Amino acid sequence: MKGWVGKILRVDLTTKKIKEEILDPKVAKDYIGGRGLGIYYLNKEIDPGTDPFSPQNIIIMATGPLTGTGAPTGARYMVMTKSPLTGAITCSNAGGRFPTEMKRSGYDAIVLSGRAAEPLYLYIDQGTAQLRSAVHLWGQDTHATTDTLLQETDPKARVACIGPAGEKLVLFAAIMNDRDRAAGRSGVGAVMGSKNLKAIVVKGKGSVQLADPDGFKAFNKDILNKYKEAVAKTPLGLTVNGTAGVVVATQNFGVLPTKNWQLGTFEGWQEIQGESLSKKFLVKNKACYACPIACGRVTRVTEPGFEGEGEGPEYETVYAMGSNCMIDNLAAITKANYICNELGLDTITMGATVACAMELVDRGYLSEDDIGRPLKWGDGEALVALTRMTGNREGFGDLLAEGSYRLAERYGHPELAIVSKKQEFPGYEPRGAQAMGLAYATSPIGGSHMRGDPAYFELFGVPEFMDRLQWKGKGIVTKAFQDISAIIDAAGLCIFFSIRNLASKDLGVAPVGILKYLNMATGVNYTLEELQKAGERIITAERLFLNKAGFDRKDDSLPTRLTEKPMPEGPSKGMVCHIDEMLDEYYQARGWTPNGIPTPELLEKLGLHQ
Amino acid sequence: MDVQVKLYGLFKKYAPEERQEFQLKLPPDSNVKKLLKILNIPFEQERTLLVNGQLAGLERRLESEDIIVIFSPMSGG
Structure with missing residues (x-):
């Protein structure tokens, strides 16, 4: 096959058996890859009524036929499983470098099933896969895990892993790859944690085979030239200020979710928009594989109490942790984002759940004694503290770890959870x-x-x-x-x-x-x-x-x-x-x-x- | 008549004294086209232009106390 590798890797974590399978060309054509392959295997192999944390649930990590080909932004993979947050499917998507490396390691997709008796990680080195002990990594954050695994395997390998949030089954735990890229939503990291799988490390070789390499190259050049001409005329907002630049649009259209979706504009919006991020904390832009846009933000915060370095925040994080919580302190938002990356949490559900808790307190449905600390609108320090507690399931964080719907329901007001199918919304009203x-x-x-x-x-x-x-x-x-x-x-x-x-x-x-x-x-x-x-x-x-x-x-x-x-x-x-x-x-x-x-x-x- | 103008991002450079938000006196019967001319913003410059929070084209007539917001087209999430 061309474009596709033509192979699937199956890993049964219960028996530790690993086998290769041929990708059926008809399935490949009908479902393309990525998200399509994910739903094909979910429908074929699991009962939709399955408990998401049971060994019967499976995780499909699937690249697409354009991943790693050099087509602009062809850098992505999809993680699909049955979600513990929603009970529906997940479609958690990430870029960076891991997906391309995974495909170059020999497989279009990896299908994970069962549950390991003790923590393991999967290492695929140029077509050879093995399961190794991850007992020494359990409890480590995503950055420490990545660093250790690169030392243990190959510095040129790529890592996708979970942090403490995934291990502790936080219902919105993410799978982080390349340190700060997230297959973020719907709790894919928790399902991985339930299987006692800490990480997947991939090392590849060669390049993706193309059916018409000359035609592909010529078309690619044409598309990139047109893109370059367009952005020379009007620079792309995504490149200039990252996705957080979007705050200007949502604020001025009156669709910037504010105060747990009670309002559509935020007084402090100038403080949290992309331009402020660029001025205050941006170190450099970062691009995923083969991406001409480079919307990623490498940032550094030196403000006392919020010091750190990493990637983000994105627009969705800025809305969820910023305007939605009435927080105009960009240092606090960025710090909470770093903690999410390190513990392996979805920033949207995290921020939206804190906003929901703030409204429960504001209306007198939840007492600050239950939380163990003050929680007023606009409190950036509380956001940072509660994010850390959630990732570790400490104290009140254990309740926040269930997401806003279960929290609001517990306190008698499920209508205050702004969700569909129990998953929190992104930032467009x-x-x-x-x-x-x-x-x-x-x-x-x-x-x-x-x-x-x-x-x-x-x-x-x-x-x-x-x-x-x-x-x-x-x-x-x-x-x-x-x-x-x-x-x-x-x-x-x-x-x-x-x-x-x-x-x-x-x-x-x-x-x-x-x-x-x-x-x-x-x-x-x-x-x-x-x-x-x-x-x-x-x-x-x-x-x-x-x-x-x-x-x-x-x-x-x-x-x-x-x-x-x-x-x-x-x-x-x-x-x-x-x-x-x-x-x-x-x-x-x-x-x-x-x-x-x-x-x-x-x-x-x-x-x-x- | 007086209108309020807010220029963001790349459009800041067209603001008097580079102030993002300012009041502007316009002749009666002005439209968006007239406003862009006064501010020296080229018509062909790609933009999102809102009058009172709604998208508006060049011919849109302006009224006293209207709020006009102009920023670069964007996308993301």
């Missing part, structure tokens, strides 16, 4: 960006922007602006964005480059550029229709898993704060999110019933009928 509400409600992983990000249409004007306050017509464009997202996630690309440079310049965002790259990499000769169908297939296959796990329309929901309570202030004042109207249109566009179940006709069309 649906009352002022209607399609984002639909994207959160219908994402297969619960509240997420990365499985469909119509903020591009509503807030960024890419490829063109669409009225952010209108709900009619949003079902169709949200489906289009989700479909191309599934293709991007399956191909091994990053959304940041692909939407601007590899999609058609209309609201249909057809994957025209991705099609060319995929065909020259794999030689499979997808038609545009076949590729788009693959995107739909992945999303519908995910839906089948969710349906069997008990999810349907009732779960494609938003908190009543966003659907019943009009935004009280700012440029989105007076709006609620019209989720029900959008859902009807969305299901129809998808070929799902009004209850959110794929129809037999659709399953037939996509080859998913059973």
